[in-house]
Amino acid sequence: MEERHLRNDLNVSGLSQTAGGAFHRVSIDGMAKVNGNLDCTSLSVNGTLKMHGALSAESATINGMCTLNGPLNSSRVRVDGLTTIHGNLSSPELEVNGKCTVRGRVDGERIDIGGMITIDGDVQCESLNVQGNIKISGFLNAGSVEIKLHTSSSAKEIGGERIDIRRTEQSGFWKSIGLGGTPSFKTSLIEGDEIVLEDTEADIVRGSKVYIGRGCSIKLVEYSGELEIDPDAKVGSSQRI
């Protein structure tokens, strides 16, 4: 591949349509439509971008609105606006402070969610940090999962080392908009080494060190080390294995 910094930049500050291609820096301040694959060093969207093709960018920042009909490959993605990806998202660092929908799987190292994310496929990462709303229709596999519940979130299944799902008292933004329902987390299976849960509804929880906190409703808990259950939690049955 040619040296990236020798490439041209692409700037859109009006209304434009392009076929895609390879660029150095791409910045969209107006409205752009890209009918093909786009490969660039950095992408910044402050207006509206609609893409039909694969996007590969060393770093991508989206402050406006972005719809991708294809996969996104990057080493750093930050979404502060509204983004919909009809494909897989692969980025070691992902930060979402706006709203992001991924109709595919997500692979990363560090994922920080401050806003809302909906993922149709599986999620794989080393650490997942959520202060907001997350909905995963697939399997979540992460080294450490830390979810501060603000609204109703869910995942099909969770597996990992440290899993920490806790309630935070609603205040500020989330309370004032009053959206998303009461803080709760719904999943069918949680498996990990250290598990701390609050306000979680699950069929099975398996781990070595398990704490079931207030507001939980768990059908079956299997543990190998210690188990602590809050009096305000409902546990169908627990079993030492």
Next chain:
Amino acid sequence: MTDELISKKDLLDLTGISYGQLYRWKRKNLIPEEWFIRKSSYTGQETFFPKQQMLTRIDKILNMKDGLSLDELADVFSPTLGEVEMSAEQLMDRNIVSSPSLELVKEAGREQPMYALEQIMMLYVLEKLLLSGDITRQEGSLLIDVMSEHYYRFANRASELLLIRKMGVPTFMLVGSGSELYFDQGVKVVLRIPLGTFMEELKLKLG
């Protein structure tokens, strides 16, 4: 494959590894996705694994863990072919191939000054099978044929090597891992081996 399955719970019990380790290895691609077999059970869905493959893999991971990082280990287990080139002498020096196998390759007209990993793999399989007495020299040249013609097709996928005989006539086959095969009555399956194990051994020897 009619491999015996083991449930996740029994597996962790038996090997003493934790859920965290299991998921970390899966993330690092040390355990292939296909081995996570979902089946329904009385508690809902349960995950099962092919017992023998899984136990050997875990044993290998635990025993090699100290020397290699998890990422290096992942390289060893991946079916992907890496970038290696070696001459016949280098291969002999490293005890990967011996001269009888190289002679057979020469007879088949597939001798080369430098061998890429794909071909080294072919030589290694040939060497192992000849040494173990599983195949004859004549079958060896059939093996050279099928491996050099078709092995590249499985560059990123797990594959198996099959040797069948009918009325004393041998045939080699390369098939995708886990495929079901049915033969007529007169066919005897002499060998059915996953090539992944050879690749792991070979990568360790080359590494």
